[in-house]
Amino acid sequence: MSQQATGQDLDALYQEIILDHYKNPLHAGLREPFEAEVHHVNPTCGDEVTLRVHLGGPEGRTVEDVSYDALGCSISQASTSVMADLLIGKTVDDALAIHTEFLTLMQGKGTVVPDEEVLEDGIAFAGVAKFPARVKCALLSWMAWKDATARTLEGQAS
Amino acid sequence: MSQQATGQDLDALYQEIILDHYKNPLHAGLREPFEAEVHHVNPTCGDEVTLRVHLGGPEGRTVEDVSYDALGCSISQASTSVMADLLIGKTVDDALAIHTEFLTLMQGKGTVVPDEEVLEDGIAFAGVAKFPARVKCALLSWMAWKDATARTLEGQAS
Amino acid sequence: MVELPGLLPELEVVRKDFPILERSLAGGLPLVYLDSANTSQKPQIVIDTMVDHLERHNANVARAMHQLGAEASAAFEEARDTVAAFLGAPSRDEVIFTKNASEALNLVANTLAWAKGDRKIGEGDVVVTTEMEHHSNIVPWQLLTERTGATLRWFGLTDDGLLDLSNIDELITERTKVVTFTWVSNMLGTINPVAEITRRAHEVGALVVVDASQAAPQLPIDLAGMPETDRPDLLVFTGHKTVGPTGIGVLWGRREVLEALPPFLGGGEMIETVRMEGSTYAGIPHKFEAGTPPIVEAVGLGAALTYLGHVGMEHIHAHERAITGYAFEGLATVPGLTVLGPGDPAVRGGAISFELEGVHPHDVAQVLDVRGVAVRAGHHCARPAHARFGVQSSTRMSSYLYTTPAEIDALIEALHYTRSYFKVG
């Protein structure tokens, strides 16, 4: 019945890559310029992220910057760092595809095999999918990024 | 566990005296004069009684009249009839004593032996005490009478 | 045993699922439970699922992230999925757990009082209900309209016990903000034309709130399958009438409506961020679920609706119709007995209220009870409907998926006995 964890799973959860990103987060801090800033909270535990998105390039369809200020556990912090590193420099469409891929991985309850080509360091989160209570931690900043990006695109359209 | 009824108890509940009062209620109708009129409802089933009290005699301490308009089951109707007949003509103090006696009988879960000297036809309600759901029926108009009498006495005092 | 078309084929097997039906009453009499519109009995699977949850998976939800917490949260949220499927809800997030149907209706009435903008109810606005409602779908709207200065109006009833829609154009106007009505009457048995009234209400932009407390137990419901114009905006039902436990009810609401309404109760679970100076709130459904929710009750309700799904709502509906028809035949043999509500059993739900000339409903119910037949006597929380028919109270028999024709026979026999006991006729 329990989809829960044993000792080995703990190492699957806290992979070295995750702990590394946790200790040395990439692209941290809030930077200018940006088109949208959002604040997302995980109400269960209080983890918070303030996240800014700057789109640029041709027709403003490139993720020029993702900057953030985040408070939270190793999983949510590392996930934010990995995400920023993955998405900066990609086109919005590619970034959204990566977003979908990551979401699928997280919601797969441990059954989805991650594609390293697409997710790079993000594959380290495969173990998180086995911990339902932690999936939200891993997704917090990804949801914030999607929200901020959607707002930016709306801003461009109007 | 069940304090509830078997076939014999039914006859104990619906004693001839009760059915007689039900079919031919005494003192029914609303009359003048009166000092207080109250309206009581059994919210569970909707039984209702409008009841008037007229106190008179020396210092207004005699129950001169109890008149009523009542809608309800055989138990509540008969109880109202019996009560009116018992209390009319008594002093307020005697009437209150009878009220207490009746209350004790009703709340005794069938263990109290009624005093015929005091309760007269009211002893027919001894069987009702075994039917917790019906005790309220039997008490509806007694509670209304007490309420109306209290109001009358308050009125005298002020 | 009588053979009736529509009866559940495995009725004896179904009955075995309900332990209370094996109970004997005072004097060793078997229980003939004909009070299911009041509350339904519970199958073993519901009880066992609750026990298993309490003995093995009990923890608080959402906030606990240990193994038990994850199990409890999963079980609780699975129950939400089950409810969503049972209603054919467009989205699981639109399913809100309340403590009963009454709270769900009050939630809507209350948040409309505090709403901002369009939805807010205030002076000049009209709320429309009906004369056949359960008190729980009258009093909340009385409180709302009294407190906000709005006006409460209502559909009357025809002599047949149907909604009198003849003045619908006077009731549903541009001023009408809410139209609320019961899908199935708990007193008259009437099944109301949900689609027709909803369509009219939507034409003027009114919100439609449907009380499905009596419908959910016996009719298949498919919200997503209804055309949007005909689909109510909000719908409630209560767990204990759908073979689930007490302590749990359901509010379903269209996402946009729920999102536009302000919070109802404040507290844990319904927040996003709390500062002493002010708070922000979670999204639906959690926004409306303050405090520790009825966890084991939701789990029990999930098991209950799954059970009903296995039997099949279509089959349960057919069974209720068969039993109702059979009861109508039997009741017709009792002299001095008048049924309130629609005369055609085929268009009714499984509740039949009646009067027996010369015997007060309490006394009827009392004599029946002594013979093991449990019915309800009183106004069944529908006093206005009783007043409409000039009666103060009535006796009501109500069947469910476990009711047998033999139980109806026992009722009819007991009614004949009641007449002779009270020497009427």
Add this chain to the structure above:
Amino acid sequence: MVELPGLLPELEVVRKDFPILERSLAGGLPLVYLDSANTSQKPQIVIDTMVDHLERHNANVARAMHQLGAEASAAFEEARDTVAAFLGAPSRDEVIFTKNASEALNLVANTLAWAKGDRKIGEGDVVVTTEMEHHSNIVPWQLLTERTGATLRWFGLTDDGLLDLSNIDELITERTKVVTFTWVSNMLGTINPVAEITRRAHEVGALVVVDASQAAPQLPIDLAGMPETDRPDLLVFTGHKTVGPTGIGVLWGRREVLEALPPFLGGGEMIETVRMEGSTYAGIPHKFEAGTPPIVEAVGLGAALTYLGHVGMEHIHAHERAITGYAFEGLATVPGLTVLGPGDPAVRGGAISFELEGVHPHDVAQVLDVRGVAVRAGHHCARPAHARFGVQSSTRMSSYLYTTPAEIDALIEALHYTRSYFKVG
């Protein structure tokens, strides 16, 4: 096994009463449940009583007058007697069943918004709460004051985690209509001076609302035994933290106060007479119990409080103190661990929140969980108290009558392991 003064003498027997404690977790580990402030586990007698009710006595209450109905009503009302006795309530009619503590607090806040006369909260009025409250005792008052134009103020906290009463004269003034606070903090463990604050509030005629959600499980309460000046006017607790089921809470209120408040939810059970034009309401407690109440939950709560009474609240309190003291000693051996709240275990309730340097509370809880130790991590629905201490979240262990010193040992060992796992220090 460690011998601690105050420990329940028959602890192993008590533990046998709780079936979930025999459960094993992933990897075959025994469960070490240290999350009782979140929700408590249930003894067999509570589960069995609920099962017996559902299998043998299930019916709706008050309105059903058949045998099952009488049994269900008696069981339900006996539960009210049990709650009254548990609280030492001056009158059983002052005990109102709600769905949880949160609803009970919202009931009070809501009815104060709609009250007439003296009690009504409006512009210029002040409601006072504290910075250590559970969200459920903050948000309802924010909603009330925002909606009525009143002002919300609050007691701050000392660095020690006590209420800072230094500005009590500024907070409790003639304008203060309500003073509300928790008896025992669910985060800091602080036990607040109920009598002292209540007396001050009564001097200015304010209503005192006490959140006893964490007090009821562990402190003996005797309302009737308190001098009237020191006795709160209203007090709430929740069933699932007192070894009872979810879906049930309690509001106790002084008769005059409850009678002066208008109804909260409208519907069946809470009425006297319903007419379409307007309704009158039942007396207390029914006035505040709209709809079918949580019947089997009340019955379960009755069994739960009876169980606690048999063990003895004095003994449970002593046990909690012994365990808390022992836990303090153990926690002191973990480098980098800081306890939030009062430093003296003797004046605390059985919840201990702490920080572990270099490891986020989620990660602490995660590692503990893998070792079978269930604690809570997050803000424990007390975000303002966390903000006060400059932390975003914490890890909390909370014990109860079934907690053993060996379980505390397991916690401490797991904390040491956590530090080594994350290579801190």
